[in-house]
Amino acid sequence: MFVNLNAGPVNRPRFLGELGSLSQTEINSSEFKYRRGAEVFGEGEPAKYVYQVIDGAVRSYKLLTDGRRQIGAFHLAGDIFGLENGGVHRFTAEAIVDTTVRLVKRVSLAQVAESDTTVARDLLNMTATNLRHAEDHMLLLGRKTSLERVAAFLLEMDTRLTAAGVMALPMCRRDIADYLGLTLETVSRALSILHEKGILGFLGQTQRQIVLLDRPKLAELDL
Known part of the structure; x- marks a missing residue:
């Protein structure tokens, strides 16, 4: 429509x-x-x-x-x-x-x-x-691990979406999974790992608003 x-x-x-x-x-x-x-x-x-x-x-x-x-x-x-x-x-x-x-x-x-x-x-x-x-x-x-793929995605979106320090993702985790060739569960687990490591934080209940707390560490994962 x-x-x-x-x-x-x-x-x-x-x-x-x-x-x-x-x-x-x-x-x-x-x-x-x-x-x-x-x-x-x-x-x-x-x-x-x-x-x-x-x-x-x-x-x-x-x-x-x-x-x-x-x-x-x-x-x-x-x-x-x-x-x-x-x-x-x-x-x-x-x-x-x-x-x-x-x-x-x-x-x-x-x-x-x-x-x-x-x-x-x-x-x-x-x-x-x-x-x-x-x-x-x-x-x-073809060559990256699941965590490396999620890190690469976040770095890409950081350059394209971040405003006022917040990355507001329009896409859901299913979309991210289908973009990265991963399962929904794998994407959620990778984001949880990055959150536990203090590399990113979430805003809002949907967790589509992300704050990158440590870009250098995130970049180290995208090799």
């Missing part, structure tokens, strides 16, 4: 970050409000748009043949997703919480890139960044 938002761009991220210099006459965009759990696009669907999270959070995932879910990435406010190198989406994208997303037609962006070398370069940089994230994620899943 989504709601089309045609409000002005007041206090909203400019489109595509590095491409924010593009004017609205060059790139036409629409904004939609997706309810928690709503699908933004499905795996195998035509990749007609490029997306940017205005507020909220989105998860990209695949359902494996045995029914398990593997989350490939979390997209937070300002992030770009859905930029494919083929004609269809390789993952399903779903709103984690009530989320506002900006949509831009892929063909219109490609047309601008053909005549603007700066835009073409920025699109290439975004593709390279996505590839680097995929490579890092593959290494995390």
Whole structure:
């Protein structure tokens, strides 16, 4: 379920970050409000748009043949997703919480890139960044222990989410487990260990608000 938002761009991220210099006459965009759990696009669907999270959070995932879910990435406010190198989406994208997303037609962006070398370069940089994230994620899943994986996740979220000393996670522990290739119980146990070691603290009953008390010790676990 989504709601089309045609409000002005007041206090909203400019489109595509590095491409924010593009004017609205060059790139036409629409904004939609997706309810928690709503699908933004499905795996195998035509990749007609490029997306940017205005507020909220989105998860990209695949359902494996045995029914398990593997989350490939979390997209937070300002992030770009859905930029494919083929004609269809390789993952399903779903709103984690009530989320506002900006949509831009892929063909219109490609047309601008053909005549603007700066835009073409920025699109290439975004593709390279996505590839680097995929490579890092593959290494995390293949070579790190459960505690190292949770530490790596917290350090990633620390750089992307922490404000006023508090890391407010929009995703639940099940999401974290499916991102790290672990069970829910293993993630909970790893967080408890980090809490007992005095590396992090929890705020609130849901324990989604985390305060990192000892970043150097946490970084030592992410080797």
